[in-house]
Each structure stands twice: as C-alpha cells, then as structure tokens.
Amino acid sequence: MLRCQIDAYKNQEAVMGWRKELDTVLNTALSSCDHTPDTSEKCAGDILDFEENSECPLVHILKKTVATTDQSNCMLNYREYGNTDMHKYITCFLIKSTELSAKQMHGRKRMNLKTFAPMKISMHKQKKEIKDNTTVISCLRKQIAFSKHTQKPVTDLDQFISLPRAISDASGQPTIFCTKLNALKVIKSTYEAAFLSSLPVIDDSVQSNVILEGMFLINTIPLSSHRTFSDYAEFLFNRWIVKSHIQFKAQEIHVVFDHPNRNGTSPKDIERSRRIHDFVSEKTYKTVSSHVLLPNNWRNFLNVRDHKRKLVNYLNYQFITLSLQRFQNHECVVVTAGGFDDVNVDKALSSLDGVDGSIVECCHLNSNHEEGDTRVWLHAIQSKSQRIIIYSPDTDTFFVGLPFIDSIGDKTIYLQLKDSCFDHQFVDMRMFALQMSNDMCLKGLSTSVDCLQMVYISSGCDFVSFFHGYGKKTFFDTFRQNADFISSDLSICDEDNIQGLCAFFRLILCVYFSKHRTPASSLKEMYDKTICESALDKHVALMKDFRERMWERVWSEVEMIPNAEALKLHWLRCCWVMQYWKQGNTNFMSLPEINSYGWRISDGEITVVWDTEINLKKVNDTIQWYTKGCSCKSGCTTLRFSCKKSANKYCSPGCKCVNCVNLPTNLNQTVDDPDSDLEDSEQEEDISYESDSETDINEFAADKSGNTSTAYINYWDTFENYLFALPTD
Numbered sequence: 199m200l201r202c203q204i205d206a207y208k209n210q211e212a213v214m215g216w217r218k219e220l221d222t223v224l225n226t227a228l229s230s231c232d233h234t235p236d237t238s239e240k241c242a243g244d245i246l247d248f249e250e251n252s253e254c255p256l257v258h259i260l261k262k263t264v265a266t267t268d269q270s271n272c273m274l275n276y277r278e279y280g281n282t283d284m285h286k287y288i289t290c291f292l293i294k295s296t297e298l299s300a301k302q303m304h305g306r307k308r309m310n311l312k313t314f315a316p317m318k319i320s321m322h323k324q325k326k327e328i329k330d331n332t333t334v335i336s337c338l339r340k341q342i343a344f345s346k347h348t349q350k351p352v353t354d355l356d357q358f359i360s361l362p363r364a365i366s367d368a369s370g371q372p373t374i375f376c377t378k379l380n381a382l383k384v385i386k387s388t389y390e391a392a393f394l395s396s397l398p399v400i401d402d403s404v405q406s407n408v409i410l411e412g413m414f415l416i417n418t419i420p421l422s423s424h425r426t427f428s429d430y431a432e433f434l435f436n437r438w439i440v441k442s443h444i445q446f447k448a449q450e451i452h453v454v455f456d457h458p459n460r461n462g463t464s465p466k467d468i469e470r471s472r473r474i475h476d477f478v479s480e481k482t483y484k485t486v487s488s489h490v491l492l493p494n495n496w497r498n499f500l501n502v503r504d505h506k507r508k509l510v511n512y513l514n515y516q517f518i519t520l521s522l523q524r525f526q527n528h529e530c531v532v533v534t535a536g537g538f539d540d541v542n543v544d545k546a547l548s549s550l551d552g553v554d555g556s557i558v559e560c561c562h563l564n565s566n567h568e569e570g571d572t573r574v575w576l577h578a579i580q581s582k583s584q585r586i587i588i589y590s591p592d593t594d595t596f597f598v599g600l601p602f603i604d605s606i607g608d609k610t611i612y613l614q615l616k617d618s619c620f621d622h623q624f625v626d627m628r629m630f631a632l633q634m635s636n637d638m639c640l641k642g643l644s645t646s647v648d649c650l651q652m653v654y655i656s657s658g659c660d661f662v663s664f665f666h667g668y669g670k671k672t673f674f675d676t677f678r679q680n681a682d683f684i685s686s687d688l689s690i691c692d693e694d695n696i697q698g699l700c701a702f703f704r705l706i707l708c709v710y711f712s713k714h715r716t717p718a719s720s721l722k723e724m725y726d727k728t729i730c731e732s733a734l735d736k737h738v739a740l741m742k743d744f745r746e747r748m749w750e751r752v753w754s755e756v757e758m759i760p761n762a763e764a765l766k767l768h769w770l771r772c773c774w775v776m777q778y779w780k781q782g783n784t785n786f787m788s789l790p791e792i793n794s795y796g797w798r799i800s801d802g803e804i805t806v807v808w809d810t811e812i813n814l815k816k817v818n819d820t821i822q823w824y825t826k827g828c829s830c831k832s833g834c835t836t837l838r839f840s841c842k843k844s845a846n847k848y849c850s851p852g853c854k855c856v857n858c859v860n861l862p863t864n865l866n867q868t869v870d871d872p873d874s875d876l877e878d879s880e881q882e883e884d885i886s887y888e889s890d891s892e893t894d895i896n897e898f899a900a901d902k903s904g905n906t907s908t909a910y911i912n913y914w915d916t917f918e919n920y921l922f923a924l925p926t927d
Contacts, residue, residue, distance in 0.1 A: 258314050264379070265314065267417065271497050272311040279311070326368035334358045334755065337824040340851035344824075347861070355749050358824075360817045361808050362760035365663040365768060372468060372663030372806060378593040381654060381670040382615065382625075385596075388637075388678075392630035395622055397446070397612060400585060407583035408448040410438055411570045411590040412455040412537070416509060419496050427509075428488035431516040435524070439517065443530045446587055452563075453517055454573040455510045455536035458503070460544075460566055461789055463804050465774070465797055469660045470503070486512040510537040514547070518557050521549045533560055536573055544786075546577075565785045571595045572782035575602055578611055579783050587624075589614040596625065597654045598779045600647040603631040605783065639678040648689030652776060653677045656702065661775045662768065663806075666756050668709055680708045683722055691773040691780075693795065696734050702769045703737040703762070707744060710759045714751045738762045763810045767796040771806075827853030834860035 256265035256273060265273070272279070337358045345352050365373050386393045400406075415438050420430045439451050458470070481493060486508040493499040500506050514537035521532035528550070535546035546563035562580050567573040571594045578586050579602060586609055588595065596613055603611075606628075616623040631647060640646040657673035658664030677684065684705050690698030704725075711721045724743065730736035741762045752758050760768070774795035781787045798805050827850045830839045834855050841849045841860060849860045 261314070263314060266312075268497070269312045269314065273313055276311055330359050330363075330368055331754070333821065333825075337821060340824045344851045355746055356820045357755075357761070357813075357817050358821060359755050360814050362764040363755040364666050364758060364760050365764070366806070366808055370806070370808070371472070373658075373666050374469075374472065374664060378659065378670070381593050381674070382596060384671045384674045385630075388674075389630055389633040392626050392633055394612070394624040394626060397587070397624060402447065404585055405450075405583040406446050406448045406585045406587065407450040407452065407578075407581045408442040408446055409452045409454065409574045409577050409581075409586065409588045410442070411574055411588075411592065411595065412453045412510065412513070412534075413570055414589075414591055415453070416500065416506070416513070420492050424492055426488060427486055427490050427492060427512060428516075430492060431488070431513055432520060434513070435517060435520045439521070439530075439532060440524065442587075442589075443525075448530065448587070450531045450533065450581070450583060452533040452535070452574075452577045452581075453514075454534075454570050454577060455514065456570045457536050457566075457568055458507075460568045461787065463792065463799050463802060464568060465661045465771070465792065465804060466569075467804055468806070483508060488516070507539070511539055514538055515557075518547055518549050522557075525549070533563065533577075535560075535563055535565070535577070536567070536570060563785075566787060567782070569594075571598050572779060572787075575599045575782045576785065578602075578609075579606060581609070584609060586611045587614055588612070589617060591615055594659060597651050598782055599627060600631075600651050601780060602783055603627050603647065637678075640681050642682045643686040645686050645689040649677070649681075649684075649686060650674075651779070652688050652691070652702075652772065653705070655775050655779075656705065656769070656772045659775065662771045665706075665709070667713070672712065673705075673709060676709045676712050677705065680704075680721075683725075684708065691776040693770055693773055698773070699766060699769055700733050700737045702772070703741060703765065706759065706765060707740065710744070710748070714748050714757075741765070761809070761813065763813055764808060767807055767809070770794075771796040823850050823852065825852045826850075828855050829853070830855040830858070833857040 256270045257263065258265070337356070341352060341356065361368070361370060367373060415434055418434060418437065421433065424430050424433060439453070442448055442451055458464070459467070482502075483490070483493075483499075483505050486505075500509075514534040517532055517534050521530070525532070531548060531550045533546055533548040533550075538545060538547075542559075544564055544566050546560040546565075547557050548560045550558055550560075563577060565573060565576055567576065571590070571592060574588050574590060574595060575598060578588060578599075588599075588611065590613065596615075599611075599613070611627045613625040613627060614623070615625065634640060634646050634650070637646070640649075643649055653673050654670070655662060657668070657670055685701055687697040687701035688705060690701070692698060704721075707721055725736075725740055728736050728740045728743065730739050741759070745759055745761065748758060759765075774790055774792070777790055778787070781789075792799060792804065796807050798807050828834065828840045830836075832839075834841060834849055834853075836842075839855075839860075841847070841853065841855075847860075849855060849858050
C-alpha cells in the first residue's frame with residue numbers, strides 16, 4: 199500500500215514537490231507502525247529505491263528504450279529548470295539587477311533538455327561531414343574522368359579521407375555508441391543459467407563480503423530533507439552499507455572509488471572530456487565537509503571533476519566514522535579505498551579493531567588502481583570470505599573479472615547488476631565460467647574467457663572506439679559462429695606477437711563479412727585462396743582484397759572497413775586495455791607506455807593515432823593530385839611550369855591551365871625553350887579542396903571554359919555526358 203501511494207505521488211504531474219511529499223509519506227509510515235531500528239532502515243532503503251533507481255529510471259512506453267541518467271534528470275526536473283531559467287531571464291534582462299556583473303548579465307545560456315528524441319548533430323559536426331562528402335565526390339568524379347581520358351583503368355581504389363571513419367568521427371574523436379549494456383543482454387540470452395534474480399539461501403556460519411563501487415553510490419540524488427553533506431553521507435551509509443549488512447548478512451562491506459589520473463595521463467581522459475556537459479556552475483566548492491550546505495543541482499555539482507573528487511575524499515573518511523558509531527560491537531567491518539589524496543593515498547582504511555574512534559590500515563588492500571572496475575576484483579581476490587557480492591552496474595566490471603574466475607579458489611562470487619524494488623539481477627561468475635567451458639561453439643578455444651574479454655574490448659569500451667554500425671551482439675554472435683576460424687590466438691595481447699594481430703584481423707573480417715557478403719561463399723574460402731609468404735602478409739592482402747570487394751557495396755567511408763594499418767593501431771589500443779585489466783589482481787600496477795599503443799601525448803593532452811604517417815601522406819597527396827595544380831596561360835609548353843617539375847610531369851585533374859597540351863595523351867608534344875614564354879608562366883595556384891565551391895558541376899564547367907583545347911573539351915564533354923546523363927524511359 200505504501201509503495202503504491204508513493205508511486206501515485208510520483209506519477210501526478212500536478213504535484214510540483216513530489217520529493218517533499220515522498221518524505222512526508224515515508225516519515226508518516228515509519229512512525230505509525232511498530233518496528234525495530236533495523237527493520238526501519240531496511241524499509242526505508244527499500245522504499246527509497248523508488249526515488250533513486252539509478253539503473254533504469256525511465257523507460258520509453260513504446261520503444262522500451264531505457265533513459266540515460268541525463269535524460270531522466272532532465273525529464274523529471276524540467277519544471278525546476280524552467281523556473282530557474284525564468285528567474286535568470288527576469289533578473290538579467292527585465293529587471294537588469296545592478297548586483298550582477300557584466301559577465302553574469304550575459305551569462306545566461308540556453309539549456310537543451312535531453313529527452314527520448316534523437317540527438318541533434320551540431321552545425322560544426324555537420325559542416326565537417328559535408329566537407330568530407332564533398333571532397334570524396336569531387337575526387338571520385340575527377341578520378342573517373344581522368345581514367346576515361348587516359349584510357350587507363352583505375353587500379354588502386356584511393357582513399358580520400360585521412361581518418362578511418364568506421365571508428366572515428368569527422369573531428370577525429372573516437373566513435374561512441376551506448377551499446378555496453380547490450381553486451382550482458384547478449385551474454386544472458388546465451389548463458390541464462392548464470393543469471394539469477396535472487397541469491398541462494400546460505401547458512402549463517404558462511405561469511406559474506408559485500409563490495410560496493412562507490413562511484414555509483416554518489417549518483418543517488420539527495421532528498422529534499424537533506425541540508426548538509428553530513429545528512430547526505432548518513433543517508434548513503436544507511437541506504438547502501440546498513441542495508442547491505444542486513445540484506446546479505448555481511449560481516450565485511452568494502453566501498454571503493456575511482457582515483458582518476460593516479461598514474462598520469464590516461465586514455466580514458468578522452469571519454470571523461472566527452473562526458474562533461476555544458477552547464478553553469480552555481481557555486482565553486484573549495485571544500486566538502488559535514489556542515490557545508492548541499493548544492494541545489496546535484497548533477498551539475500558532480501559534473502565538476504574537482505567537486506566529485508572532494509566529495510569522494512569526504513565520504514571515504516565519513517563512512518569509516520559512521521561505521522564506528524553504528525557497529526560498536528564490530529558486527530560489521532567497513533573498508534574504504536581509492537578516495538584519499540592526503541597521506542593515506544593508495545591506502546585502504548578500515549574500522550576493524552578500531553578503539554576509541556581510531557582507524558586502521560589494511561595493508562593487503564593498498565593499491566594504485568585508477569578505476570573502481572579493477573579495484574573491486576583486487577578486494578574480492580584478497581578477501582577471506584566464502585561468499586562475495588560485488589555491486590557494480592558497470593558492464594566493464596563483469597568483463598574485467600573474467601580471467602580471475604579460476605584464481606578465486608573455493609569462493610563464490612556474485613556480481614550484482616541491478617538493485618531496485620522490483621528487479622534484482624546477479625551473475626554467478628563461477629557458473630558462467632562453467633557454462634562457457636561447456637559451450638560447443640567454443641570447444642576449440644583454450645582460453646575462451648580471455649578471448650571473450652578481447653571481443654568486448656575491441657568492439658568498443660571507455661578506452662577504445664566502437665565500430666560504426668556494429669554493436670556488441672554482432673561481435674559476440676560472429677565470434678561464437680567463427681570461433682574455430684578466429685582461434686584462441688585472439689587472447690594474445692603482446693604487441694610483438696603477430697598471431698594475436700592476425701586473429702584480430704580475422705575477427706574484424708568476419709564481422710564485416712556477415713553484413714557485406716562478397717561474391718565468395720565464405721571468408722574462409724577467400725583466406726585459403728590468398729597465397730603469401732608470411733601469415734601477416736596474407737592477412738594484409740586479404741584485408742586489401744576485401745576492401746576492394748566492399749567498395750561497390752557501401753555508400754560512404756563510414757561503412758568501409760578500416761585499412762590494415764588503422765586496424766593494427768586499434769588492436770594495439772585494445773592490447774593496452776587488456777594488459778591493464780589483467781593487472782586487476784595485483785596491488786600496484788605497472789602500466790605500459792601509452793605512446794607505443796596507438797595514442798599520442800602532447801603537452802599533457804592525449805590524442806588517438808588513427809593511421810600511419812605513410813598512409814596519411816598518401817591520402818593527402820592523392821587529394822592534392824585531384825584538387826590542386828597549375829594555372830598556366832601558355833598551354834603548359836615551357837619547362838618552368840610547376841607540373842613539369844613534379845614527379846608526374848603531366849598536368850593533373852586539379853589543374854586550371856588554359857589551352858593545355860601537357861596531357862598524358864600528348865606524349866609526343868614538343869616543349870618550347872624555357873625562356874621563350876617566361877612572361878606567360880605563372881606560379882602554381884593552390885586550389886584547395888577546403889575552398890567553398892558551390893557544386894562540383896560548376897567547378898567542372900569553369901575548368902572546361904578555361905581550357906579551349908579540343909582534347910580537353912572532348913575530355914570534359916565525354917565525362918559530363920557519362921556522369922550526369924539523366925535516365926530515360
């Protein structure tokens with residue numbers, strides 16, 4: 199009855215302050231019935247799942263799409279945002295308050311609410327997309343025309359964009375798709391027995407340990423009754439720590455946090471910068487302590503990385519202090535780690551054996567891990583409890599722990615993915631490993647869990663980019679169907695081992711072959727027909743052959759499979775992530791050098807290296823060949839014009855010369871003395887493909903009018919009739 203009443207309050211749009219109503223209902227209900235403090239806390243935590251429910255707050259009624267945190271925040275608080283913006287508008291533009299500075303007067307920004315509507319592409323990004331498409335179309339047209347004029351077929355399908363657009367956007371940023379959650383859905387459909395809705399009942403003598411990933415705890419929005427950070431810390435302590443102690447009968451509860459950039463610049467900085475949203479910070483918090491008032495907008499507070507870090511510092515100590523007060527008989531031990539920046543950096547502190555409010559150090563849990571995804575597994579492996587429950591809705595945590603399942607001994611580890619009133623989802627890690635070992639599709643693999651981890655990383659995560667148009671389901675299904683062909687070499691993450699790279703090439707080829715089938719009956723048939731001296735040369739030749747077969751089946755570079763060099767750099771980035779995750783069971787990590795694994799660090803900023811310098815130069819030279827050239831007015835008959843001095847010696851399709859006779863078909867054309875027409879020779883005109891030409895058709899018309907030679911006019915007339923002919927009935 200109480201839950202239905204709360205749900206009814208939340209669904210009433212007319213109720214502006216439903217959070218206050220929720221507090222009133224909760225307090226009334228708890229005060230009107232007889233209960234012990236333990237049952238009161240459990241009831242309160244159970245009810246507050248309605249208010250928090252960070253895992254799936256809103257779902258589209260028709261599409262069943264789960265809203266992100268930002269979408270839920272915008273749709274639930276749109277009235278508050280509207281009132282705040284209206285107040286700023288009145289203050290800044292109508293009243294024109296003298297208390298505001300000039301910067302604040304014009305500091306009002308428009309806030310676009312994030313809903314289920316498709317995300318709009320910015321004008322800046324659209325211009326880059328249009329520019330790339332214009333460059334490709336222009337170069338392709340000139341390539342076709344030049345091939346027809348010279349009577350030579352096109353032997354090399356040139357690339358006209360320097361970026362591998364399948365894994366990069368037009369601005370050079372990694373391609374990001376929110377498909378991480380689909381990974382576990384695919385896994386669940388295949389290994390359903392490992393996924394549980396509730397934990398088995400155990401004997402009271404079995405020791406249990408609950409490990410909470412703290413970065414998800416702080417996403418819980420404070421209630422309206424909370425005034426200070428002390429109130430919020432106590433609320434989190436009761437909501438997560440006390441509730442876990444009662445629900446799972448846990449004798450130990452560990453709360454671990456991220457420590458960003460603990461080991462210097464990290465590849466995840468690219469993803470972190472992407473997650474920063476445009477907002478106006480209402481206040482800068484120099485410190486976070488018990489008596490400091492909470493911010494009005496919790497999301498905006500967390501969007502400031504310095505604010506989030508100070509909150510984590512405060513909660514690490516506050517949880518220990520509250521545990522000493524709450525568990526005075528040491529019925530439950532609380533351990534915190536990852537949130538210290540002072541003398542206790544890299545340390546794990548505990549309330550174990552604390553006397554008179556003292557805090558002790560857990561030396562066996564000290565570590566320099568940056569991510570809570572790896573730190574939870576270090577705590578799980580070091581724990582002496584027989585049953586371990588890890589709460590982490592992050593999909594990465596599941597795949598980080600796959601290689602550690604065999605090293606946990608006789609422990610039983612459950613990974614809790616969801617924690618709400620109506621949906622509790624756990625993964626029995628040992629059962630999952632057993633089911634994978636019995637999977638007939640993976641019988642030929644000696645390291646199936648390591649291969650599955652590499653498939654997850656290479657298909658896109660927080661460190662490496664996703665493949666445009668290919669989600670987790672496509673990668674996992676393709677891997678299971680072609681496991682014997684891909685082989686267990688996929689688990690090799692050594693940059694000097696060619697076998698791991700070749701297995702990765704076969705995985706990507708299988709994924710693209712499943713969507714763009716070539717005339718060959720199977721990829722294995724193409725592989726067997728490719729004859730080369732070495733295994734790497736064979737895979738590179740197969741990749742080139744497959745790219746040429748795909749050329750007529752795709753509509754843009756976005757759908758084209760990246761070249762071998764770009765894929766190798768992507769594989770190196772995946773190897774770095776895999777080596778990083780494999781050290782999750784060690785206290786102090788020694789991370790590989792980032793510059794050697796497909797990234798580049800310059801002035802503290804990290805960027806992605808998308809292709810080799812040789813390929814980038816080849817693409818730029820190709821674009822210049824089709825878009826730049828000379829502008830001679832003497833017919834290009836002297837030895838002083840730029841095209842004659844170039845390596846090609848003949849005028850290119852990008853030339854703007856008049857009465858040109860230096861075409862590839864005029865091989866017997868005589869060249870005058872270099873000093874005869876010196877006054878008619880001009881310098882090379884830089885006709886960049888970045889220029890703002892209206893259309894390529896107008897550009898071609900200008901080319902034809904500038905050159906009056908019969909051969910050149912026939913050249914362009916034939917091309918225009920061939921390319922722009924309208925279909926007839």
